[in-house]
Amino acid sequence: MIRVENLTKTFDQFTAVNDITFQVDSGEIFAFLGPNGAGKTTTIKMLTTLLRPTAGRIQLDGFDPWVKQREARQRFGIVFQDPSLDNEQTAYENMELHGVLYHIPHRVRGERIEQLLRLFELWERRNDYVKTFSGGMKRRLEIARGFLHTPKILFLDEPTLGLDPQSRNQLWTHVKALNAKEKTTVFLTTHYMDEADRVAHRIAIMDHGAIVAIGTSAELRARTNTDSLEGAFLALTGTSLRDEAASSTDAIRRFAQMWQQKR
């Protein structure tokens, strides 16, 4: 379903993703693990047509996203690391807008929106503005939205960041259920080892822009002679801390928050 060959991305002098090759099968849940700055998000951005790769080949369900952009985009859904909802519209309107952008015919749209909002327990709040939602509700809405156009692949970039254990648990239950029911291939990144262990069929560990290991949780543990995925992760990536420079986006986000409060 996803095929990546020799994918590389360099920014000026810095190589964020260095010649990675992997494949994700149809219907699989595939987890990307790695310390901060390992290149996970950059990889997802390249896979989802947001960032042009410096070199290498990508195929999503047989389409090169940089050649057949629209076909590829129609086939995947994505939940970004940061929220990407329209706060000034209601939950239902956010879903509706997504449905129109993804060419879901009118008569199926309403039905599908209701079904997903009910599943993610947001139906009662469908006419409330997203700005009134809690972090967990926003996440649920984004994931529901990601599934709306029945994508063949769903990308989840750290979808459980900042959520409480209940929300995380519920979220993965739904994702697993939809993966089973709709045969959606799921490509996720996370920092929580237990989640990867629980939901992913296969795991790739990334560090310094390269994939250092790939396999099932059991395989990774066996390979490193450790008894937990976290142990395997640390054995493969070392224990030193990684610094991530605050991006300009972070800076303006803070400014925007300040400005919003002032109003």
Added chain:
Amino acid sequence: MGAIYIMWLREVKRYFRSRAQVVVSLGQPTLYLLALGFGFGPVFAKAGAGNYLQFIAPGVIGMTVLFSSIFSGMAMLWDRQFGFLKETLVAPVPRLNIILGRTLGGATVASLQGFLMLIVCLIAGFRPVHAHAAGTPGSHNWLAVPIAAIFIGMIAIVFAALGASVGSTIKDMQGFQVLMNFLVMPIFFLSGALYPLKNLPKVLSWITHGDPLTYGIDGLRGVLIGSWQFSFKWQFNFMLDLCLLLALAAIFLSTSAWLFSRIEV
């Protein structure tokens, strides 16, 4: 088509939902209208130039449209901020449609604001009139209002597209502030919205001719107070103003579409 419509609808919905902002954004032009209109009125009349309130009303209508449209484009900065931009960037529709929907939505909102400002002007005593000689009152010309709508719409599209080009380029608040001071304010002050463009110092005259809003204001003023025989005539004429605005709209729309299509995050 669906994408253009839904993006247009989003802008329009936002407008109708933020009534407070509607009122607030009319505050500044109203202040200009009243303070300058009545403040400079006597001096203007003494100079034999006629009624300043009549003169400045089309200017403040243009101002309202300018600010509203250019900010609608720059609002993309907030969408970048709060992440919604990404949702539209990965959608399986041409980015041209996204930017077109946004821009037309912003232009619609700006035009509505322009009409509200026209109503404020009418309340303050402004009347659209036929061409007439200086010093004599012209007869009311309500037919001018629908024609003025053409110019309001064109100003809105030109600057919504310019705003969208800028919004596709800048990534932070500093850039926004700089543009505010070095783009929007000069466009306004150098457009002839507040003063006649005749007999200006040469350099200033050239600059005003390079300001897109000059042609919008000229068209609007020409239509609304038909000042053929006023001491401040149409600077240009209907066709020239309209053609230039159409050309600018085409240029800015293409630019914004091109810049938007290149966004990477």
